[in-house]
Amino acid sequence: GEVLDSCTLITTEANDLVRQAHDRMPVILEPHHFDAWLNGREPQKLLVPLQASEMTYRLVDSQVNDPRHDNPALIQP
Helix, strand or coil: CCCCCCCCCCEEECCCCHHHCCCEEECCCCHHHHHHHHCCCCHHHHCCCCCHHHCCCCCCCHHHHCCCCCCHHHHCC
16 A cells, blocks of 8 residues: 655667767657557657757766766766
8 A cells, every 4th residue: 555656767779979979869759659658558669869960969977877966067068
């Protein structure tokens, strides 16, 4: 009877942009896919990389990988 708040990060193969840093990336749903995801309609078809043209990137401090460092300055270019 205890409530457990949780979340899951689902990954997929990296697109061309992310592949420069890693071979996987989070699944990023576009807004027009939200309803299909929430209603469980063919979820496997949604587990694909977001188009690289829909993304940008910038280099940030490597300390973002350590949860002890919680500082907005770390994500500045």
